[in-house]
Amino acid sequence: xxxxxxxxxxxxxxxxxxxxxxxxxxxxxxxxxxxxxxxxxxxxxxxxxxxxxxxxxxxxxxxxxxxxxxxxxxxxxxxxxxxxxxxxxxxxxxxxxxxxxxxxxxxxxxxxxxxxxxxxxxxxxxxxxxxxxxxxxxxxxxxxxxxxxxxxxxxxxxxxxxxxxxxxxxxxxxxxxxxxxxxxxxxxxxxxxxxxxxxxxxxxxxxxxxxxxxxxxxxxxxxxxxxxxxxxxxxxxxxxxxxxxxxxxxxxxxxxxxxxxxxxxxxxxxxxxxxxxxxxxxxxxxxxxxxxxxxxxxxxxxxxxxxxxxxxxxxxxxxxxxxxxxxxxxxxxxxxxxxxxxxxxxxxxxxxxxxxxxxxxxxxxxxxxxxxxxxxxxxxxxxxxxxxxxxxxxxxxxxxxxxxxxxxxxxxxxxxxxxxxxxxxxxxxxxxxxxxxxxxxxxxxxxxxxxxxxxxxxxxxxxxxxxxxxxxxxxxxxxxxxxxxxxxxxxxxxxxxxxxxxxxxxxxxxxxxxxxxxxxxxxxxxxxxxxxxxxxxxxxxxxxxxxxxxxxxxxxxxxxxxxxxxxxxxxxxxxxxxxxxxxxxxxxxxxxxx
Amino acid sequence: xxxxxxxxxxxxxxxxxxxxxxxxxxxxxxxxxxxxxxxxxxxxxxxxxxxxxxxxxxxxxxxxxxxxxxxxxxxxxxxxxxxxxxxxxxxxxxxxxxxxxxxxxxxxxxxxxxxxxxxxxxxxxxxxxxxxxxxxxxxxxxxxxxxxxxxxxxxxxxxxxxxxxxxxxxxxxxxxxxxxxxxxxxxxxxxxxxxxxxxxxxxxxxxxxxxxxxxxxxxxxxxxxxxxxxxxxxxxxxxxxxxxxxxxxxxxxxxxxxxxxxxxxxxxxxxxxxxxxxxxxxxxxxxxxx
Numbered sequence: 034x035x036x037x038x039x040x041x042x043x044x045x046x047x048x049x050x051x052x053x054x055x056x057x058x059x060x061x062x063x064x065x066x067x068x069x070x071x072x073x074x075x076x077x078x079x080x081x082x083x084x085x086x087x088x089x090x091x092x093x094x095x096x097x098x099x100x101x102x103x104x105x106x107x108x109x110x111x112x113x114x115x116x117x118x119x120x121x122x123x124x125x126x127x128x129x130x131x132x133x134x135x136x137x138x139x140x141x142x143x144x145x146x147x148x149x150x151x152x153x154x155x156x157x158x159x160x161x162x163x164x165x166x167x168x169x170x171x172x173x174x175x176x177x178x179x180x181x182x183x184x185x186x187x188x189x190x191x192x193x194x195x196x197x198x199x200x201x202x203x204x205x206x207x208x209x210x211x212x213x214x215x216x217x218x219x220x221x222x223x224x225x226x227x228x229x230x231x232x233x234x235x236x237x238x239x240x241x242x243x244x245x246x247x248x249x250x251x252x253x254x255x256x257x258x259x260x261x262x263x264x265x266x267x268x269x270x271x272x273x274x275x276x277x278x279x280x281x282x283x284x285x286x287x288x289x290x291x292x293x294x295x296x297x298x299x300x301x302x303x304x305x306x307x308x309x310x311x312x313x314x315x316x317x318x319x320x321x322x323x324x325x326x327x328x329x330x331x332x333x334x335x336x337x338x339x340x341x342x343x344x345x346x347x348x349x350x351x352x353x354x355x356x357x358x359x360x361x362x363x364x365x366x367x368x369x370x371x372x373x374x375x376x377x378x379x380x381x382x383x384x385x386x387x388x389x390x391x392x393x394x395x396x397x398x399x400x401x402x403x404x405x406x407x408x409x410x411x412x413x414x415x416x417x418x419x420x421x422x423x424x425x426x427x428x429x430x431x432x433x434x435x436x437x438x439x440x441x442x443x444x445x446x447x448x449x450x451x452x453x454x455x456x457x458x459x460x461x462x463x464x465x466x467x468x469x470x471x472x473x474x475x476x477x478x479x480x481x482x483x484x485x486x487x488x489x490x491x492x493x494x495x496x497x498x499x500x501x502x503x504x505x506x507x508x509x510x511x512x513x514x515x516x517x518x519x520x521x522x523x524x525x526x527x528x529x530x531x532x533x534x535x536x537x538x539x540x541x542x543x544x545x546x547x548x549x550x551x552x553x554x555x556x557x558x559x560x561x562x563x564x565x566x567x568x569x570x571x572x573x574x575x576x577x578x579x580x581x582x583x584x585x586x587x588x589x590x591x592x593x594x595x596x597x598x599x600x601x602x603x604x605x606x607x608x609x610x611x612x613x614x615x616x617x618x619x620x621x622x623x624x625x626x627x
Numbered sequence: 628x629x630x631x632x633x634x635x636x637x638x639x640x641x642x643x644x645x646x647x648x649x650x651x652x653x654x655x656x657x658x659x660x661x662x663x664x665x666x667x668x669x670x671x672x673x674x675x676x677x678x679x680x681x682x683x684x685x686x687x688x689x690x691x692x693x694x695x696x697x698x699x700x701x702x703x704x705x706x707x708x709x710x711x712x713x714x715x716x717x718x719x720x721x722x723x724x725x726x727x728x729x730x731x732x733x734x735x736x737x738x739x740x741x742x743x744x745x746x747x748x749x750x751x752x753x754x755x756x757x758x759x760x761x762x763x764x765x766x767x768x769x770x771x772x773x774x775x776x777x778x779x780x781x782x783x784x785x786x787x788x789x790x791x792x793x794x795x796x797x798x799x800x801x802x803x804x805x806x807x808x809x810x811x812x813x814x815x816x817x818x819x820x821x822x823x824x825x826x827x828x829x830x831x832x833x834x835x836x837x838x839x840x841x842x843x844x845x846x847x848x849x850x851x852x853x854x855x856x857x858x859x860x861x862x863x864x865x866x867x868x869x870x871x872x873x874x875x876x877x878x879x880x881x882x883x884x885x886x887x888x889x890x891x892x893x894x895x896x897x898x899x900x901x902x903x904x905x906x907x908x909x910x911x912x913x914x915x916x917x
Contacts, residue, residue: 036812037812039812039813040813040814040815041812041813041814041815042814042815042816042817043814043816100818101816101817101818101819102817102818102819103817104685106687106716106768109673110685111685112685149683150681150683152675152677152678152681152683152686154675154678154686160675161675168681424805424806424807425805425806425807425809426805426809426811427805427811428805428806429803429804429805429806429811430803430804430805430806430808431806432806433806524803524811524812525812525814526811526812540806541806541807564801564814566814567801567803567812567814568803
């Protein structure tokens with residue numbers, strides 16, 4: 034049974050991965066002993082462990098389902114799920130939606146369970162040895178929560194499929210547990226999960242990390258060394274050789290100081306061979322006990338490597354969630370020009386920093402709940418054949434709506450770049466050396482929108498005029514006419530379409546000036562199975578690389594002529610000069626630069 | 628859904644009540660304080676031995692090897708006239724199930740499906756009752772097994788207006804069509820079955836003595852029911868009631884008359900609804916410690 038089976042029977046499975054010790058009570062190396070280390074055996078979880086030094090972490094997966102008939106035995110699912118509701122990941126390509134972070138919004142899930150008596154089978158390896166009947170003591174969730182207080186951040190999955198379908202073949206979305214509440218007076222328990230990128234929230238992840246060291250004594254504005262005390266770890270102030278630039282950077286008050294030497298002695302760290310008033314700041318004297326904050330510097334670094342560094346090293350997101358080979362393949366082709374240089378002198382939210390670079394370097398990252406990885410995609414023409422959607426075979430009746438967000442329309446993009454003083458305000462125009470302005474004068478004419486709408490970008494990352502021009506042009510191209518949204522629902526048979534994908538849509542209300550149907554290209558900015566296994570709701574945003582456009586690519590020396598080229602070469606991997614009238618030899622439209 | 632009847636039951640019924648009248652199995656000797664549950668073996672990867680007593684349809688006992696025996700032993704003799712088995716896959720495994728008293732087979736059955744089975748037989752008194760499973764592809768799973776005395780309804784379930792559970796499926800069906808009217812897909816969600824019972828003209832004294840223990844048991848536990856075991860042996864259900872079963876007085880309420888009906892005009896009627904187990908896992912039963 035699958036999406037295409039008439040009378041398909043949708044099922045929703047919820048899986049939790051709880052911590053579970055892989056040892057047996059009292060079995061080496063576990064030294065627990067009944068009556069000595071505790072009055073009863075543990076439950077193979079840390080909270081009840083009697084030999085924490087030898088606690089050996091493993092995972093126990095618990096599976097739950099909605100209560101319905103004919104769930105297969107081998108699923109071994111507890112049928113206590115009452116409801117599953119989700120808020121999908123929403124991407125914000127180019128940061129065009131001012132109401133959203135440039136990083137978009139995080140996927141969330143909320144699962145409600147009905148609590149119930151439980152035999153403790155599977156969750157208590159020693160249930161047969163207990164001196165009580167588990168079914169008559171507590172409930173599943175009261176016992177589970179008492180034994181598993183450390184559940185935050187553990188993985189959970191929502192599998193949506195059909196009876197007779199193997200769980201691993203179902204559409205599966207991955208989350209981490211944020212909190213578990215309940216049971217309430219009605220025996221309801223709620224688990225809230227969120228996507229892994231929530232670890233980048235400012236409350237959880239900052240870059241650079243805060244450093245608490247203080248000046249041991251007053252220093253003058255010309256001092257060539259300084260001594261730090263009351264730090265947490267000597268690793269807080271790494272040696273110069275640990276930095277790609279060969280020197281470290283700290284901030285004291287409003288002064289940035291570079292150091293080329295570091296020594297650690299008797300609980301004191303001495304930074305010496307200093308460059309005072311570095312990076313556009315002013316040298317100043319400082320007092321004992323002033324905070325010494327380590328700075329984060331990137332110099333000419335590929336922006337996708339910066340994104341990975343922020344995610345892995347500052348948000349502590351496991352590398353397994355970052356398919357960096359895929360990132361590189363995408364970035365090498367589409368983001369090669371975006372090397373960035375910046376100095377961040379005080380702790381800032383990783384999410385904010387990621388938002389800045391995704392907006393200013395024209396890419397986006399998002400948590401793909403289905404593939405359980407953080408994807409990266411440049412704002413670029415589709416290289417895959419877009420999914421074709423029409424109102425005959427795909428779009429569900431009465432399920433769609435179109436909307437235009439005029440607030441997102443822009444006619445000018447001002448890009449400020451090359452920051453003067455990284456200790457000063459980020460959105461102060463005078464704090465930048467360069468400004469690049471791109472104006473769509475036609476759009477501002479009285480016959481058209483008759484309005485000037487400016488988007489300002491203050492970039493501490495961009496380092497060249499070419500980058501600034503590119504960002505301005507792309508943003509203006511995409512939001513020249515505002516953001517055009519389309520919301521629609523598809524039957525589950527079409528649910529392969531997912532966030533970040535591009536689709537060409539034919540709908541009776543999308544027509545050209547003659548009233549003829551006009552195929553319109555959109556990008557999926559969010560997708561949600563509103564009726565699991567039955568109906569998927571999509572939010573789509575107009576895509577700047579339109580259906581009718583052809584985009585130019587540089588070719589190799591052995592490239593064929595237009596007439597000799599294959600259709601694939603003509604459409605996706607090549608470009609050819611048009612004639613003076615912008616026409617190709619076969620009369621088709623010429624190519625565009627991107 | 629199958630009712631297996633012994634010859635003696637067919638000849639005489641139980642408790643002198645005609646064999647075609649409804650039987651309810653709510654009694655469970657395994658819940659007695661002096662009862663112990665054991666098995667010839669248990670596949671501990673997915674099963675535990677006392678699962679069939681837990682009243683939960685989503686956990687089960689399964690032997691590690693065949694033939695397999697699951698036994699309830701009591702400290703003193705108990706009377707048993709019925710065995711109910713639900714949430715099993717004996718039919719799927721092609722196995723045979725036998726009801727045994729102290730190792731002696733009373734009845735056996737090789738089901739063709741995994742529907743609930745109710746064995747009804749003349750009451751026997753003993754300290755050990757078992758189900759024995761043999762044959763088939765692999766050891767079957769048994770989620771619910773009741774062993775006890777069946778309640779024989781002194782009056783039949785009203786024929787008129789009764790919908791056998793097999794026809795009363797709780798099914799949600801949703802079909803979707805495209806904007807231009809094409810049929811896109813159809814989904815169904817089955818949540819088991821339900822059934823309503825109506826029994827009238829019950830002697831008030833019988834209700835208090837025989838039926839009330841069942842009412843109280845149904846507050847917490849499930850029960851097997853065969854509404855017409857002889858006429859419709861295929862209508863054997865494992866059910867539970869979300870709401871308490873509440874009988875009403877009926878009739879004129881006159882006191883018993885000498886030489887007449889012992890209950891006189893004191894009659895009671897009872898109607899109740901039940902959710903019917905409709906295949907492996909239909910829900911968290913409403914009873915238990917909550």
